[in-house]
Amino acid sequence: MARKELDLPAVLSHIADGVHYTTCTHDCPDACNFKLIVRDGRIVQLRGNPDHGYTRGNLCGKTPAEIFTSFHNSDGRLRHPLYRKGCRFGRISWDEAFGIVCERMKGCLHEYGPLSILYCHGAGTFGGLLRVVNRRFFSLLGGASMLCGSICDSAGIVAQSLDFGDQRTHSPEDILNSGFVLIWGKNPANTSPHFMANLRLLKERGIDVILIDPIKTQTVQACTEYYRIQPNTDGLLALAMARMIIENGWIDHDFLLRHTIGYEDFQRIARKVNVSEVAAACGMRIEEIESIATRYGRIKPSSIWLGFGLQRYVNGGEVFRYIDALGAITGNIGKSGGGVSHQSSEVQKYIDYSLNLEHAIVKKRFIRKGALPEDIEKAQNPPIKMIVVSALNPVAQCPNSGRVREVLQKTDFVVVIESVMSDTAQCADLILPTTRMLEEDEVMWAYGTHYIGLSPRILPAPYETKSNFEIFQELAKRLGFGEEIAGDSREWINRILGPVSGFGISYDSLLEGPQPLNPNLQAVAFEDLRFTTPSGRFDFIRRAETVSEMMQHRSHRHPAAGNGFPFTFLTVHHHAWLNSNMYSEKQKALLGSPPNVFVHPSTAGALGVSEGEIVYVCSRIGEMKATVRISEHYHPSAVTMYQGGSVSDLTCANLITDDSLISNIGDMSAFYSTRVNIKRTV
Numbered sequence: 198m199a200r201k202e203l204d205l206p207a208v209l210s211h212i213a214d215g216v217h218y219t220t221c222t223h224d225c226p227d228a229c230n231f232k233l234i235v236r237d238g239r240i241v242q243l244r245g246n247p248d249h250g251y252t253r254g255n256l257c258g259k260t261p262a263e264i265f266t267s268f269h270n271s272d273g274r275l276r277h278p279l280y281r282k283g284c285r286f287g288r289i290s291w292d293e294a295f296g297i298v299c300e301r302m303k304g305c306l307h308e309y310g311p312l313s314i315l316y317c318h319g320a321g322t323f324g325g326l327l328r329v330v331n332r333r334f335f336s337l338l339g340g341a342s343m344l345c346g347s348i349c350d351s352a353g354i355v356a357q358s359l360d361f362g363d364q365r366t367h368s369p370e371d372i373l374n375s376g377f378v379l380i381w382g383k384n385p386a387n388t389s390p391h392f393m394a395n396l397r398l399l400k401e402r403g404i405d406v407i408l409i410d411p412i413k414t415q416t417v418q419a420c421t422e423y424y425r426i427q428p429n430t431d432g433l434l435a436l437a438m439a440r441m442i443i444e445n446g447w448i449d450h451d452f453l454l455r456h457t458i459g460y461e462d463f464q465r466i467a468r469k470v471n472v473s474e475v476a477a478a479c480g481m482r483i484e485e486i487e488s489i490a491t492r493y494g495r496i497k498p499s500s501i502w503l504g505f506g507l508q509r510y511v512n513g514g515e516v517f518r519y520i521d522a523l524g525a526i527t528g529n530i531g532k533s534g535g536g537v538s539h540q541s542s543e544v545q546k547y548i549d550y551s552l553n554l555e556h557a558i559v560k561k562r563f564i565r566k567g568a569l570p571e572d573i574e575k576a577q578n579p580p581i582k583m584i585v586v587s588a589l590n591p592v593a594q595c596p597n598s599g600r601v602r603e604v605l606q607k608t609d610f611v612v613v614i615e616s617v618m619s620d621t622a623q624c625a626d627l628i629l630p631t632t633r634m635l636e637e638d639e640v641m642w643a644y645g646t647h648y649i650g651l652s653p654r655i656l657p658a659p660y661e662t663k664s665n666f667e668i669f670q671e672l673a674k675r676l677g678f679g680e681e682i683a684g685d686s687r688e689w690i691n692r693i694l695g696p697v698s699g700f701g702i703s704y705d706s707l708l709e710g711p712q713p714l715n716p717n718l719q720a721v722a723f724e725d726l727r728f729t730t731p732s733g734r735f736d737f738i739r740r741a742e743t744v745s746e747m748m749q750h751r752s753h754r755h756p757a758a759g760n761g762f763p764f765t766f767l768t769v770h771h772h773a774w775l776n777s778n779m780y781s782e783k784q785k786a787l788l789g790s791p792p793n794v795f796v797h798p799s800t801a802g803a804l805g806v807s808e809g810e811i812v813y814v815c816s817r818i819g820e821m822k823a824t825v826r827i828s829e830h831y832h833p834s835a836v837t838m839y840q841g842g843s844v845s846d847l848t849c850a851n852l853i854t855d856d857s858l859i860s861n862i863g864d865m866s867a868f869y870s871t872r873v874n875i876k877r878t879v
């Protein structure tokens with residue numbers, strides 16, 4: 198948080214002196230609001246907005262004001278459209294750039310049809326305008342090939358939708374009504390820092406807050422107990438807990454009878470689980486599992502809060518479903534202080550997504566984001582001839598970076614809309630330089646809270662940059678359907694906010710600060726006990742074979758596991774950056790050079806490696822140099838690195854993650870199913 202005067206260019210001429218508000222555009226559940234003070238036409242203060250109902254002015258380490266503001270004029274900024282000529286890029290005008298994109302698109306449409314164009318999109322600045330208008334453009338084009346699945350959370354989202362019919366979370370404040378809390382595979386200290394305050398408050402009140410994670414993260418500071426679990430045994434732990442809860446009669450018969458389907462099958466599976474085998478698999482004592490199960494079964498209400506990590510396995514979706522089942526058997530669903538919460542996608546229902554016109558597309562084709570190279574190479578009738586990348590850096594973010602890069606380089610024509618020369622931009626044939634937060638209008642909603650905020654354009658677009666919105670508007674105009682995307686960004690944001698206009702939410706109202714999305718939105722997920730599954734009831738997972746599959750998954754699922762790659766590879770979030778966003782010298786320094794790899798002392802001892810030693814971390818995909826860091830906080834069976842970094846600088850862990858591993862549920866990259874080894878360099 199910067200309180201000193203910032204050396205910034207003047208704000209836009211229509212921005213009056215005084216207080217303004219904007220919203221963080223990071224892909225983060227909290228969507229913090231900033232308060233800006235403009236004086237004499239310049240920003241003189243940029244800090245957290247203390248009036249935000251949830252984040253209360255506290256920003257995290259990912260957003261020192263200087264990052265956003267100094268980035269505005271930084272040397273690393275892409276300034277003009279760049280067109281590849283051989284191995285080099287040359288500057289061209291926007292007029293030429295738009296002409297080239299349109300000619301290429303027309304060529305693809307004429308020769309191969311719209312599905313030969315892949316729109317390769319991510320969350321990027323995570324705004325609503327970005328998520329609606331770009332997709333509308335491709336719908337109007339006739340429907341390009343689109344991405345499906347995810348590299349973050351689709352295993353958990355789809356799994357919870359199978360159980361509940363929909364994915365909803367309790368408001369983060371509702372945790373304060375819990376009598377017992379399990380924080381499972383979640384590290385809010387790094388990924389959703391405002392949630393930590395709630396955990397601390399519970400701890401002060403004497404509520405048991407238990408952390409279950411293979412890594413003893415900073416989150417432990419706000420918890421009362423920590424259990425180190427063997428990676429990818431969370432589903433087994435849930436089943437062992439279920440068995441104990443069922444056998445001790447701590448189930449909620451009324452809830453099971455009236456609101457669930459499949460309990461009989463589920464309980465048969467749970468009763469067959471051998472608790473001592475599960476304890477051994479999880480690396481926990483039976484008494485520890487008993488202690489957690491007893492409290493979860495007996496204390497009402499109890500809540501479970503799931504992170505992204507425990508779904509990053511091939512069986513990650515099933516893991517979520519077994520944990521959801523704990524909530525259902527104990528009747529902790531639909532009650533304040535209860536629930537099995539992951540993230541809120543409910544907020545998105547209040548946005549007019551139909552404006553993307555995807556419902557009108559007849560011919561569709563999906564390319565899995567986690568299996569990008571394979572799906573692009575396999576795509577036939579038509580093949581992928583052109584890729585437009587926006588709000589995503591797939592070379593650094595998707596597994597097996599080297600192969601993603603190769604496939605992009607082999608594709609006939611790749612357009613990358615970016616603000617910096619990212620690993621992906623380096624593979625482009627044409628780069629279109631874009632604006633970022635403070636330089637473009639966006640509307641942001643949180644997926645961890647129920648607030649919506651505006652991220653208005655306050656600074657002039659630097660150099661020759663244009664927003665995604667402006668780029669797609671101009672392309673639409675040149676391709677003959679400009680009137681379908683006509684209008685300014687304020688009008689479009691108001692159209693997107695149509696469903697909440699009745700609550701007094703609009704572009705202008707959000708200029709005054711963030712608002713709760715809907716005063717009637719339930720703070721308690723499924724409070725009405727209406728589940729949108731086909732049966733209208735909570736639907737238990739009941740595939741008995743998943744238990745033996747999970748036993749196999751825990752160490753031997755991947756063929757490479759018994760073939761010289763004994764460790765699970767965990768690539769976790771850092772507190773100071775998000776994914777590959779805003780890669781900087783500071784991030785490089787924090788990552789280490791070569792990047793740090795964290796191992797438990799017993800692992801280091803077994804491998805004969807020492808603190809600071811340069812080693813190779815190897816997987817089936819390849820190897821990368823890393824610097825050994827030894828700490829008791831890491832699991833002996835895992836090798837841990839931070840995600841982010843850069844492929845060009847050889848600091849990106851995705852150089853060795855395995856793109857053949859996709860979750861059974863939700864088509865998600867199963868990053869943590871990658872198996873690795875560590876080799877000494879001497």
Ligand code: SF4
Nearest residue numbers: 221223225228229257
């Ligand atoms: S990254 Fe998240 S926690 Fe940090 S300032 Fe942005 S919204 Fe807030």
